Amino acid sequence: MLNEIIYRIGVMKRNPSMNACYKELKKTEFASREELDKLQNERLQELMVFCYQNSSYYRNIFLAQKVNPIESVFKVSDLRFLPILDKKTLIKENESIHTIKNYNFKKLFFSETSGSTGEALTFYKDERWDSYNRASINRGLSWFNVNPWDRNGYFWGFDFNFFKQFKIKFFDMLVNRFRLFSYSDKELSVFLKKCRKAKYLEGYSSMIYEVAKLANKNGIKIDNLSLIKGTSEKIYPYYHKETIKAFGCKIVSEYGAAESGIIAFECPEGQMHLNEETAIVEVVDGRVIVTNLIARSFPTIRYDLGDFVELSEEKCSCGREHKVLKEVTGRVGSNILGENSTFYPSLTLYYVFKNIALQHGIELAYRCEQKVLGQLDVYIEHDMTKKLVKILDNEFKKYFNGNVSCNYYSTQSVRVKGKKLKDFVSFI
Structure with missing residues (x-):
């Protein structure tokens, strides 16, 4: 109860619109295909008008393509007439893409990411965008009967500086989280002991796999988890054998990017459903192209995320009609x-x-x-x-x-x- 209270106080302070965003997402999670298509077209039109009015970069793009969303309706099917955006452009045209000089946002969050390319990208994320992203994660958790304030273990990065570890551990305590800082026998033993009272685990899938292997090697089995969520890395099929043996769960996939938000989340039936309320996903020459429908401070329209993917028309037995991301086959790279x-x-x-x-x-x-x-x-x-x-x-x-x-x-x-x-x- 205390953890939930602390969590809700934190949400009220940082993300005041998040509860409303979450309710909207829950309302449409079993929406029909027609309802989802209608919602995407409506949100795309709103986004196009906003960008035309507030982003000099997109206004120039629209003028060059002879598009005026204020005077005419712009639909999802019309996106193909706009150029594809890459990360180099996001970096080069950073200031002109931003809308923060022309629109008065009540709250902004600074974000920085290098991703898999190593190219540093910085941008400001408006509060509604950040809230929808967090609400999308929470909706995915809810599919497995998990609450964001439940006890959880975190596999995410290493920092051996004592003072930074102390700061991280303090904030982890506030959100009922614990994490692994090293693979030492002592650290691993403490972490696995804490797992016995956790509801879910999340983080780098390769780290989860490594810890599962070590647990299996030492004959340790954890059987109280409801969910293991892997993010930021590709999840290989061979990971599941080790995690099921050690933790009783396969690794569930959450797919997204800092610039594009949550793109897909795997349901209990094993299908990765696109987060169609917040993103439009196209596949062009095998590459995933994403339009963030929620972002306003730093809009990304037809952004090439840098991954090869496959979509599926297969209907999922869970009842959700959101399109299915069949597989992230690989990274567009060297x-x-x-x-x-x-x-x-x-x-x-x-x-x-x-x-x-x-x-x-x-x-x-x-x-x-x-x-x-x-x-x-x-x-x-x-x-x-x-x-x-x-x-x-x-x-x-x-x-x-x-x-x-x-x-x-x-x-x-x-x-x-x-x-x-x-x-x-x-x-x-």
């Missing part, structure tokens, strides 16, 4: 460079290891690095047997045509300590 100036998209790795899982029944945790032209270092959480090397060689040859040679390394963990897991990193 190319793997072969000999003779040939190059291959890093997404190739996804298909290599997916084929091995499907055809040979071997699910491999992997990380690949390239430091030399025409060579790929492949780190795998598996014994490097002659049979496995042959399987790997045959599969890589299908895609690289002999232009890339692979060096295989067996490792206890593919995760680089203290960093977000990336399946491919180029040092060239």
Whole structure:
């Protein structure tokens, strides 16, 4: 009861509109397809008018495309006529995209993110935008009978500075949270002991996987959790075997970005439903393009998030008619460079290891690095047997045509300590 009171006081102070946003989201979570389409068109029209009036960047875009949303109705189907926005543009045109000089927002939050690209992006998030984002997370939690004030464990980053740890632990206490700061036996023992009184866990999926492996290795089983939520990283199928054994739950996916808010949340039936009340999702050449319907202080219309995804028309048995994000197949990133100036998209790795899982029944945790032209270092959480090397060689040859040679390394963990897991990193 006390934790709920503290939480609600914090919400009233920081996000006064959040309760209203949450009620709206709960009201439409079982809306019909027609109702969702109507809502998206209405919110898109409002967004377009606002941007035309308050953002010099978008006003110029609209004028160039001969679009005036004040004089004519702009629908979701019309988005295709507007240019796609990338992160470099968000950084370069940062000031002209912002609307904070032309519109008086009651409250703004400073946000900074580098994401997976390493490019620093800063922007101001208006209170309603921030509230809808938090309310979207809370709606997802509610699907698993979890409240945001329930006791929870957090896997998110490392900071070994004593004073910063003390500050973090103090704020964690206020929100009924505890977190793991290192993989030491003592820290791990304390963390797992606290898990026995927690309702849910959340954070980097690769960290959750690592802790699940350690728990299983030590014969520790936690069976009181209602939810394990993974975010910010891709969730690989082989993670679930370890987390189900250790914690009794698979990792549920929450997909989003700081610039775009929550884009999708996995339901109890295992389908990732798009958060259509706050975002329009297009797939162009396999890439996810997102329009944030709520953001006003820093609008992002047709933003290329940098991921390859697949959408599905499949109806979910949970009854929600929000479109389904079938899979985030990979990150749009550096190319793997072969000999003779040939190059291959890093997404190739996804298909290599997916084929091995499907055809040979071997699910491999992997990380690949390239430091030399025409060579790929492949780190795998598996014994490097002659049979496995042959399987790997045959599969890589299908895609690289002999232009890339692979060096295989067996490792206890593919995760680089203290960093977000990336399946491919180029040092060239």
